[in-house]
Amino acid sequence: MSKVLSVIIPIYNGEKYIKRCLNSVLEQTVINLIEIIIINDGSTDNTEAICIDYKNKYDNIIYSSIENKGVSNARNVGIHLSKTQYITFLDADDWIEKDMYEILLKRILKFDLDIVIGGYVKDYNSKIVNRFKKSKLTNYNRLEAQKNLLKNKIFGWEMCDKIYRKDILKEIAFDNDLIICEDLLFQWHLFKKVKRVGFIPIYKYHYCYNLDSATNGCFNKKYLSGIKVKIRIYKEAKLIDYELSKLALENYFDELGIVCINMMKHNYILLNRFKCYQKIVRKNIIKILKAKGISKKHKLGLCFLVLPYIFCKKIWSIRKYLCLKLV
Template sequence: MNNLISVIVPVYNGELFLERCLNSVLSQTYNNLEIIVVNDGSTDLSAKIIDRYSKSDRRIVAIHQQNKGVSSARNIGIRNSSGEFIGFVDGDDEILPDMYEFLLNNLLKYNADISHCGFELVKNDKLVKFHDTGVFLEQNKFQGLSEILSGQKVEPSTCNKLYKKAVLSNIKFPEDIKSNEDLLFNVEAFYKSEKTVFEDVVKYRYFHHSDSASRTSFTEKKAQDIYEVAARIKNLLTEDSIQKNCERFYISKLLTIIKSLKQNDLYNTEVSKKIRAEVAGIDTRKMGLRIYLTKLILVRFPFLYNFTRYIYDLFFIKNQKWKNHS
């Protein structure tokens, strides 16, 4: 294999983790890489670290811009990429040594447009979540989209994936949206693909940092952004073969927004009223008992929400203790 992979690394104030990230990319067993590091207006030492690395390895391309957000940084990277394939790595994460060799092997072997792998999540130096079941999925467009929408096996992140650049033509990260932008990008990419391949073996390592932009408190703006992403996905996926899954995804997403607004004392805000009004008009009787009851409580009888949470937590904790004891 001699195919060039463009790896896009957006960075904002990542001086504490950037060297670890770049070293993991530079140490890949597949070395025909173009590593585009986009400094998104960092105010710490990130710019100096990027420039130092770019001088020491010709594969690194340094781009500096004013702070415009991670979506803008990724879009700049795509526009400046030369590779036949594109991957993304966040500047505070790291990848296992053979990730791109692994992803490219699967992509070429099965003639796929997108190849993705498992991941693990590290929080406070402890492994708290991982996907490493060994499950293998070779899927057509609509099968892949169904997995993305369900969120059960397939991670909506862009970072554990390798894309044919041709699939990403005319697709951009939404720069007006700060939440769920990866999900929207992936739905559009999977929609343009003919085949995707997924092997659930850990090759990407996410790190959870308390000051990460993706983990800030829930706000009206965040609610509006998630709602906008869900609406754009709903408007894109209208074919009969995916519409049912899309409708279920849409109502589930809206209910999740309402629940988060409720938990953050934002239930009576304008965005909450707008979303609740839309949910009230959706027939959920054929979408399963969980969705039906969640809608009933969050929209019709919100005063029952805290009580039902208490009962659920009480049962869940008691059940977990029983399992641990047995």
């Protein structure tokens, strides 16, 4: 039987968890419709030996070893290697429940969707957390899907809990220079092309919390890219719809606060940049306080940034005694 779905798995030094990931795909109820594409992104541990062993055992596994250039490049390579009509992504330290792809494939085929979303949970080994609001099974048109993407409350902008029609991926590539918001930027480009997006609240993708992952590492200058991504989306959203532009602007303000607080958290202060962001927050503080899409905790963090930098620094140093949680 011909394959319908390509599961693209980028991996770098994943010897500890790749077996769990691969087994969760091989146990899928529609495994006969699936090709698995493993992209080894220059691993230096025992990852390659494990992946080759799986490739030799299963004829539906495609394996490619490339120079280490990051997850975005690895995903682009995987898209190029895919031979099926539909594509999905799976991070090598995560896993999926055995009927996830069957449920999503049935939906995308039945309604001829461009994207179908199943949702995810955060998996802390002993604790499963679902941060999303309860919602019902829905099909969205393009604008509805874009708004919900930016709201980030019913479903998120992560790549791996979704199945995509390959046709809409052809002219889009992941930005290899981004380590923050690369998923959001890619999804934004996709959602500008779609006609219909389906959502099924099954939450069968397990995003496993990993202290060594890119988003949990030390802060550096590359993390400022999230601000550039969100201001770019805001400028494009203004040309599409007023409400969409408001959501994009709220995302931009939120990112300013997150970046500034993380600079302080990791003691990585780019002072001129920090003060520039503070000016933007001060200028827009009324909009920020009125914004429905910014949480109370994040509004507190943004209000904190209105203060002169010297006071921010002092308050940050004693925040534990003040019981302040700013992000």
